[in-house]
Amino acid sequence: MKIEKIAATFFIGSGVLFGTITAWSLSDLQVPSALGGPLPNSTKVVGPNTSDFREATERWDTYLAPNIEMVVEPGHEDDIPKIVKYCNKHDIDFLAYSGGHGSTTTLGSFDGIQISMARLRNVTIDPKGKTAWVQGGSTGGSVINHLWDHGYVTPTGAAACVGYMGLALGGGHGRLEGLYGMVSDNILQFNLVTANGTAIRVNKTDHSDLYWAMKGAGHNFGIVTSAQVKIYPRGPDKWYHKAYTWRGDKLDAVFNALNQFHGNGTTPVGMGVNTGTFLMMPNITKEEPVIFWLFEYRGTAEQAKPLLAPFDSIEAVAVDARESTYPQLADTPWICTAAQRIITTAGLQTYNLTAEHQIWDGFKRRLSKNPKLTHKTIIIHEGYATEGVESIDRASSAYPFRGDRHLMQFQGTIEESNLEADMWEWANEVRNQWNAGQPQRTPSAYVNYANGRETKEDWYGHQPWRLAKLRDLKARYDPLNRFRFYNPIV
Structure with missing residues (x-):
């Protein structure tokens, strides 16, 4: 209209x-x-x-x-x-x-x-200190800061600028998931406005079927005005941040160390972030991308030292190490700026070295042939401790991919319209290389990172009962499909 x-x-x-x-x-x-x-x-x-x-x-x-x-x-x-x-x-x-x-x-x-929802950002802590009510317009930062100042934490996304509730509706990954599960795993009830304008409360006893759907496919069912979430004592006052920058000749050493570090889903729960990127850093070299890897540990440098020893042994061209508070880690405005981005994503259990070499070589090839493509392109390997995610019954929510231990994302910024087709070609190539590196698994696309061109099974799960259940709920709660604009189930 x-x-x-x-x-x-x-x-x-x-x-x-x-x-x-x-x-x-x-x-x-x-x-x-x-x-x-x-x-x-x-x-x-x-x-x-x-x-x-x-x-x-x-x-x-x-x-x-x-x-x-x-x-x-x-x-x-x-x-x-x-x-x-x-x-x-x-x-x-x-x-x-x-x-x-x-x-x-x-x-x-x-x-x-x-x-x-920008005017609805209140966070109200229950007097018993076990839960809080979070309004629908809250950002991750507003939740983190308010709770931290009062001695608590709850799982949120990794960046302060990201909306808390939208992320939660797709599952919600973040630093505390190794301890407490995903953001949606910690929501006890939703105040929800449905497609016909009815306000309802959704929890394990009231609209329990919709409660299941809201945790992983919630964008399809309503507007969350507020939610009651679990909160926890905030723990250590300091987190330890350590970032390494390596040249490409260290790729094998880095990914072998990473696979050993993550094991079979046994990443230490205190290692809240272990995320890396391939990107250009002209201050280091203009000849090839670099490998930048960030670790964030819930504790002191001394406590993190034995965990990071394998990475300390790999010669880096730059290292940045410091202690920070938890809110300071989330304050990352430089990754929240607007741009035209082309994105593809995949979920992995382990890193395939052949695939990583192919992706690295593809980056170098494009740097040589069309450097404008590579200027602001980052190839992200996003990792968290996953014990808290994997310990939850996979059938208990609409989030379908609890076996994914790494969230992969190609993120290419197009500053000129004539780069669009080439950027899509590159983005799809990288996603396909990641998926080809795990031929025994079906593709997955974390719905909060999905680009809209994947299959619905890639978003909501390849088990037939999942989409069937979601579509049945859709017919009951939104028969006119008013909520159809975010990776829709129908």
Whole structure:
């Protein structure tokens, strides 16, 4: 639905409208009770001609981004059912927005109203210190900082800027999963607005079937206004961060050490992050990419030392080591900037050295033939301790890939449109090489990293019962498929 129709029909009551929605006079829009009564003044409408619109619609990945005609920022959770019902009545598509990190190309089919959760970021700790209520617009950083300051932690994503709830709906990987499982594993109940605008509470006893679906496929079923999550004592005051940079001649040594370190899913639970990338670092060399690997340990340098000894023995061209607090580790604004990104992903159990050599050689080949492709391309090997993830019954949630121990991601930034086809070719090549390195396994695409071009089985599991169950729930809770823009199950 185009802005002319939206502007002519959509408004927020109470006589307060923020900014100019169109060139028309807003005083001519007389619809004071369309949402069933006035909403609080804290609710805000942001139109495309306002100064706030660009910031309100910013996205991490701008490639095939949704077309946002107007933004509504509810000031209270109770406003959201009214907004959804209004959109349904007037056949307006709507899309919930938390941190703006959804990067799938399926979002490119959206054209309508963005329901921004930016004003719903409260985190409220239960007096007993066992749980907290997190509102739907909270970022990972707002959750981490509030809990840490009060002596607690809960699993979140690794970067502070990423929305907490959107990540949780797809499962949610992060530093604490070795201890406590994924983000979604720690959600006890959801306050959810369904496709028809009904507000319900979803947990193990109420709508238990939907509770299962929300933890891994939740983008398909509703808007989470808040959730109750488990929290834990925060533990050590310091984490140890150590990053190595190696040249390509160390590739075999590095990946042999990594496979031995990770074992058969036995990465020490305190090693919250063990993630590496192939990327260009011109300050070190312009002739080839480098291997950059980061470890983050929940404890002191002395405690981490024996775990990192195999990597210390591999000669590096640069090493960065320091102790940090947990919130400081998540404060990584340089990885949260907007760009047009082409992404492919795969899930692995171990690293295949043949595949890694092929990927490395492909990077060098493109550096030689078309260096513009490689300038801001990173090939990510994302790893966490997985004991807490693998210890949970695989049938207990819609998240299907608890056996994946490494999340792989090709991430290519295209600064010129003529690079698009070549970047897709490279991205698909790398994904195929990762998957070819584990021929005994079916492909998987972590739904939060998926690009929208994979199969639905790659997102939601190759066991036939999984998609069958999700589609049955979809028919019951969203028969008109209102939530269809993020890697949809139908």
